[in-house]
Each structure stands twice: as structure tokens, then as C-alpha cells.
Amino acid sequence: MKTADIMGVRFHAVTLNEAVDCAMNRIHIKKKGYIVTPNPEIVYLTLDDPFFRSLINGAALVLPDGIGIIYAARILGQALYGRVTGIDFADLLMHRMAQEQLRLFLLGAKPGVAEQAAENLQKKHPGLIISGCRDGYFKDAQEAVNAVNAAGGAEVVFVCLGAPKQEQFMAEWADKLDATLLCGLGGSLDVFAGTVKRAPAVFSKLGLEWLYRLYKEPWRFRRMLKLPLFLLLAIRQRVFSKRKEGSS
Ligand code: UDP
Numbered sequence: 469m470k471t472a473d474i475m476g477v478r479f480h481a482v483t484l485n486e487a488v489d490c491a492m493n494r495i496h497i498k499k500k501g502y503i504v505t506p507n508p509e510i511v512y513l514t515l516d517d518p519f520f521r522s523l524i525n526g527a528a529l530v531l532p533d534g535i536g537i538i539y540a541a542r543i544l545g546q547a548l549y550g551r552v553t554g555i556d557f558a559d560l561l562m563h564r565m566a567q568e569q570l571r572l573f574l575l576g577a578k579p580g581v582a583e584q585a586a587e588n589l590q591k592k593h594p595g596l597i598i599s600g601c602r603d604g605y606f607k608d609a610q611e612a613v614n615a616v617n618a619a620g621g622a623e624v625v626f627v628c629l630g631a632p633k634q635e636q637f638m639a640e641w642a643d644k645l646d647a648t649l650l651c652g653l654g655g656s657l658d659v660f661a662g663t664v665k666r667a668p669a670v671f672s673k674l675g676l677e678w679l680y681r682l683y684k685e686p687w688r689f690r691r692m693l694k695l696p697l698f699l700l701l702a703i704r705q706r707v708f709s710k711r712k713e714g715s716s
Contacts, residue, residue: 472546474537475701476521477511479530484552487531488560494528495570495623495648501528502638502650505554508536508698509691510631523635531557535675536695540702554653555666558626565624566595573616573647576604576628577657585660604629609637613644621646628657
């Protein structure tokens with residue numbers, strides 16, 4: 469599979485369909501692993517944290533979530549097909565899982581959110597089996613592992629604890645979980661439960677989902693400042709590598 473290096477993070481150059489095919493294939497052959505969907509904020513976090521970066525790069529699939537990653541790829545001359553957001557990936561994966569009546573466990577978000585998401589998702593994807601839910605505010609990760617395993621396990625677990633908690637959890641506990649595939653999906657359960665609305669299609673078409681999110685959740689302002697910083701870093705990296713090429 470082709471990859472693109474964005475500031476040390478190795479993204480897979482796949483379309484949404486290819487990403488879901490790859491996930492389904494791993495489920496069929498029972499190959500354990502985890503999937504991550506980094507946005508610019510997460511790549512930014514990896515810059516000062518090589519351990520976190522190694523967790524991201526250790527994933528079976530690293531999907532570019534966010535227009536900022538695509539802009540950075542263009543600036544750095546790296547090939548990515550386009551955005552594959554966590555929500556779109558999860559949605560198509562559940563559609564395919566429902567056709568085969570596969571099991572999904574929902575882990576994360578505030579108490580009650582995963583249950584509401586489960587109700588909505590079961591209506592949207594008849595055939596999908598939600599084997600269980602657990603909120604993301606556990607004291608000890610073992611509690612979460614026990615919840616998944618006590619529910620009889622699942623082919624897929626959506627791990628929605630925010631970064632870097634979800635990536636640490638997936639890397640550390642994958643072997644102990646009775647599940648094939650773990651997907652780190654940030655705030656997706658809030659969207660599936662309807663507590664947070666996704667941007668209208670026109671915003672995502674224009675690559676302005678971040679603007680909608682800022683309007684809805686203005687307290688994200690400080691976190692979002694990382695987006696322009698991230699693009700400036702990409703430009704700087706490009707300029708330096710050009711200079712290096714020129715001098716060698
Ligand atoms: N969360 C959680 N456990 C924690 C911290 C956060 O389950 O200890 C949940 C939080 O309730 C939210 C999600 O993780 O549902 C993180 O959402 P955020 O929007 O910050 O993530 P993003 O999509 O931006 O990565």
C-alpha cells in the first residue's frame with residue numbers, strides 16, 4: 469500500500485472504499501490491528517512526542533482525517549487521494565458489517581452517549597449487531613477490556629476516547645481484547661448519538677468543516693490555532709528540503 473510521509477506520520481494513500489475493503493479483509497482473515505484517523509491537531513501532537521508518533525505509525529491503517537492533511541500533502545509533494553474522515557469510514561464499515569451481521573462494540577464518550585449511538589446505528593444499519601457499550605470515563609483500562617470481553621467480544625470496537633488516550637489504549641490492549649479490529653474515532657459517538665451535529669455537506673465540500681465546528685464549539689479556538697501553524701510548518705519543511713536538494 470502506498471504511503472505519504474507528513475512530518476513523520478505515515479499516512480496510507482487510499483480512497484474510502486479501499487480503506488473499508490482493507491478493514492473487511494482483515495476482519496475476514498481475523499488479523500488483529502488498529503486503525504487511526506489523524507487530523508492536523510494529532511500530527512502536531514506527534515512532533516514533540518516520538519512515542520505517540522510510533523503508536524500512530526504502528527496502526528494497520530492511518531487515514532487522513534481533515535482537509536489540513538491534504539493541503540500539507542500537496543505542499544510537501546506527497547500523494548494522497550483525498551480525505552477519508554473517521555465518520556465516513558465508520559459509516560461505510562458499519563454498512564458492510566451489517567450485510568454480514570458482524571458484531572460491533574462501542575467504547576467511549578460520556579455515560580449514556582454510546583447507548584444512544586447504538587440505538588441510532590442499529591436503526592440506520594439493520595443487521596449490524598451491537599454487542600455492547602461502555603462509556604470512556606473508566607479509571608482503569610482493564611475495566612474497559614473486561615466490558616468488551618464480557619459482552620462476548622466483537623469483530624470491531626470503536627474506541628472513542630480522544631487523542632492520545634485512544635491510540636495508547638488500542639496499542640496497549642489490542643492483544644487482550646476479544647476483537648479483531650479497533651478503530652480510534654475521537655468524538656464520533658457524540659455525532660452518532662446526535663449530541664454533536666456534523667457540518668452540513670456544503671461546508672465539507674468546500675473543505676470548511678473546521679469553520680462550522682469552530683462556530684458550534686468556539687472553545688476549540690486554541691486547539692484550532694494548530695491548523696495554520698501546521699500548514700506553516702509544512703511550507704517550512706518544503707522550503708528546507710528544496711534548499712537541501714539545491715545544495716547537494
Ligand atoms: N472522552 C472519553 N474519555 C476520556 C476523554 C474523552 O471517552 O477520558 C471522549 C469525549 O467524551 C468525546 C471524545 O472522547 O466523546 C473526544 O472527542 P473530541 O471531539 O475531543 O475528539 P476529536 O474528534 O476532536 O479527536
